[in-house]
Amino acid sequence: MELISPVAFEPVGSVTNVFFDDKNQQVFSVRSGGATGIIVRGFSDEFISTFLSSQDLGPIFTIKLSPNQKVLAVQRAKNQVEFFKVLRTGLTGSIDEVHKFIQVSKGKSSTILGFFWTKDNEILFISESGLEVHFISNLDRGVIKNLRNQTFTMNWFVYSPSSSFLLCSSSSSTSSLQPFIIRNSHIVKVSKIDINQKEVLVKEKDVIIIEAFHKIFVGIFIHTPNNSSSLHLYSLSSKDTLNKSHILRLGRPGPFSTNVVDNVLVIHHQPTGTSLLFDPSMPGESDGTLIHMDPITNTPVCIKSGDNCDMDGQYPLQWAAFQPDLIVDGKEGKFWRLKLRIKPFIIDNIPDLRKKIEFLLRREGSKRTLLDILFEKCTEVPLDLTNIGHAFDLINLEYVRHLSYKNQTSTSGSSSYGGKSLMPSSTLGNCVKVIIDQSDLFTNVFSLLVGDETDSSVDMTLKQKSFVLMEYFRSLKEHEIPVQYFLDELLINLMVQMGSWFQLHQCLQYQIFTDSKPLSCLLLSLESVYPPAGQLALDMLNRLGTANPEIVEILLSKNIVLSALKFAETDGGNIQPRRFLESAMSSKHNSLFYSTYKYFERRNLLLRGSKQFASSDNCDKYVRRFAELYPQDCD
Structure with a gap:
């Protein structure tokens, strides 16, 4: 595999914090709480340089631009999010602090654990007490309306911005997860996932949400005492139910991180600096209920960064993987897309x-x-x-x-x-x-x-x-x-x-x-x-x-004339006597010529009431030849 399309940004430093927005695939480098600048970089050639405030108002927990890049949402306090209108001028921008407005969590003492833009003017709050969907109805006036709420005691969550699919847990370690989908401004509750593994409790780092072949999967890493882990996949059906479908055998202990590249699930193993490849659409070993799969290649693959594959046997600890195919290095100040190099290594390792x-x-x-x-x-x-x-x-x-x-x-x-x-x-x-x-x-x-x-x-x-x-x-x-x-x-x-x-x-x-x-x-x-x-x-x-x-x-x-006549009759088309008589005469078989000639005499009599050939048939040559051979049969 290979890291491509590198994007450089200002790395983490003494006065710089870095945030990644996987919805818009943008990195925010925030200096001094935004007082000395915010640089937003993405895969497009443009970048946004802006200032949040003339003074440092404190640490930023989360910062995200709306999908249309017109509104900046910032969380500084545990229970509220600030919204700013972005005024763009070319590659730079400024914040309209006059029209700044704030939305507080519905449970005023409830901590907002995270927020995500679901539309250009719609945002999801995930708090300790549940889910809230808010709608910005008038940006200039700062009017924001609460559309939907869902009560849930939240300890941690995992969210997929591309599918608006959410997994929630009410405790730090759990054997059950509650999924939700944000669909058409509604909060849709999906059937609960119960992990039927004895004495296994999963944590936030063990849960992933991925998409492959336009289908949503929930993945749960199960770690066993023998230091051999597996990834259990649950697929979302069209009826909004999650069914356990696959068990991917990893054959090593964690920790793991994941990407999806060209519908291939890539599971990175940081301690060994290798990655395992799985395709859930391919056949595996079925036990009648679940499909058990080994990695596609018989040996793990490694990620190459340019021409350099020397990573001292490990992937850098500061690497963070984001869906579907992004790798971010906050320390080096770069992020990339991940690409499959099918030839030669992957193909050569599928025997x-x-x-x-x-x-x-x-x-x-x-x-x-x-x-x-x-x-x-x-x-x-x-x-x-x-x-x-x-x-x-x-x-x-x-x-x-x-x-x-x-x-x-x-x-x-x-x-x-x-x-x-x-x-x-x-x-x-x-x-x-x-x-x-x-x-x-x-x-x-x-x-x-x-x-x-x-x-x-x-x-x-x-x-x-x-x-x-x-x-x-x-x-x-x-x-x-x-x-x-x-x-x-x-x-x-x-x-x-x-x-x-x-x-x-x-x-x-x-x-x-x-x-x-x-x-x-x-x-x-x-x-x-x-x-x-x-x-x-x-x-x-x-x-x-x-x-x-x-x-x-x-x-x-x-010169098989009589059979030809049978096919010509079957075809029902216009039969030209000259072609058949010529073939019969050239055969040098007088009997064949006789039979063919008599056939057309009978046909002429049936069609025109006379045995004589029409002048348009151009058969004078064959009439003379017949008279020479059979004068007694001439009328």
């Missing part, structure tokens, strides 16, 4: 191909890496067709689910594709970020695999290459995905190179290839080297049911 494919399918921008891995696996000697087949099955299953997910209606819990009922790949819904289709594999894997025989990087026999392609065809058929023509052509040409006519015949008879007009034309071109290919092409065109004109042309080119 199982199936697990590797599942991981990459769920990562943004990993298509190129996934295709490279597939090409590498498909060109390995000896071939591991079992694992290659599993990889193809995973890709095709997610491709079908992707199509199904796109087409499902708002009222159905599942949908179908190709007659199959399909459910999402996990309880988290559609987690796949990369879709691999036939054209992707053709361009980046199969055409390179089959292509240049002189390419020394592909040390495979033609038979081995055909095995790989046949395995992909098998997977497509099992998932009821029609095979595209360019893949049919690739495999047929490979079989022709090998001289595998029997296998080709079988594939055509059992319809391994998808019937199409281009494919029938390809088969016709092979008739000179494999005569049965012509009949196989005709059978294919006949199955299509829409290719009678093409069948007629093929039969006429072979």
Whole structure:
């Protein structure tokens, strides 16, 4: 993993305190209680420099800007929050102290433990006596209204600004937690979490709230006497209930901190300077109720800061992790985003191909890496067709689910594709970020695999290459995905190179290839080297049911005139006698010419009441030839 997008700020010092607002992802460097300046830095290029007061009015407990950056909220006293209108001028600003106003906690002697902006003009107070939602109705006049209250004896809490999800505890160590959601200015009470671990009490540092694949999880670190910890995940359902779903095996004692990067849960272990990676959407070991998971990689990963990975075996103690992907170092005066470096370390440390494919399918921008891995696996000697087949099955299953997910209606819990009922790949819904289709594999894997025989990087026999392609065809058929023509052509040409006519015949008879007009034309071109290919092409065109004109042309080119006439009649189109008579005459079989000529005489009699050909038929040549051969039959 790597720290990217560094932002520098004035670090903690003798006169400087540092605060981090994870809602707006901003760092506040506050000098002398704001009297000598406040610098606000974020990931955007701009920064805000402002002054809170002309004098130091005491220590600041918390400071936050509203999401629209127009109101500054500051807590100096235990039971109240001050609000200031921010007057911006370019990159600097000042505080409108004239319009300053104060909101006191509803329980006037109750300490405000924290506050959070939920909207541009709405703020949540979390106090010792419960929750309060306040609304600033008029900023210039300092009018603030109390919207909602929820009584709760609060000892500590954990809050997620991105989801407005809150966990509350009434004691310093507890076996139960009360969740709330702030939704549409309401306080929604969620079912309580009861930790059913014997003699285990959790503290604030043991609880996290994360989001992955648009789903909220509550995580609780459980520490056992044998110095082996685990993370228990509770997922929030659409019905606002929390259900225990996963147990992540950490295999080491704490302390831990967490981030979520590209829907991967990253658990940092400060004492060893390593991080463990988990993806709750991937398969694990199920006991029928819970999914037990080990880390994705077989060895822990470390965070690199630029080109330097030397951290003396530990992560700096002053590092603080904030959701989803932020690392703040108040002592050094920097904060960063955390990025997954999929290649080479993470991928190289996932030995199982199936697990590797599942991981990459769920990562943004990993298509190129996934295709490279597939090409590498498909060109390995000896071939591991079992694992290659599993990889193809995973890709095709997610491709079908992707199509199904796109087409499902708002009222159905599942949908179908190709007659199959399909459910999402996990309880988290559609987690796949990369879709691999036939054209992707053709361009980046199969055409390179089959292509240049002189390419020394592909040390495979033609038979081995055909095995790989046949395995992909098998997977497509099992998932009821029609095979595209360019893949049919690739495999047929490979079989022709090998001289595998029997296998080709079988594939055509059992319809391994998808019937199409281009494919029938390809088969016709092979008739000179494999005569049965012509009949196989005709059978294919006949199955299509829409290719009678093409069948007629093929039969006429072979002088099979009477069969051509049958197909022409079935098609119901305008039959031109000259084409059929010419084919019959060129066959040098007088009996065939006779039968064809008599057929058109009967047809002319039926259509026009006369055996004679119309002048527009241009059949004088054939009339004369018939008279020469059969003068006794001429009227």
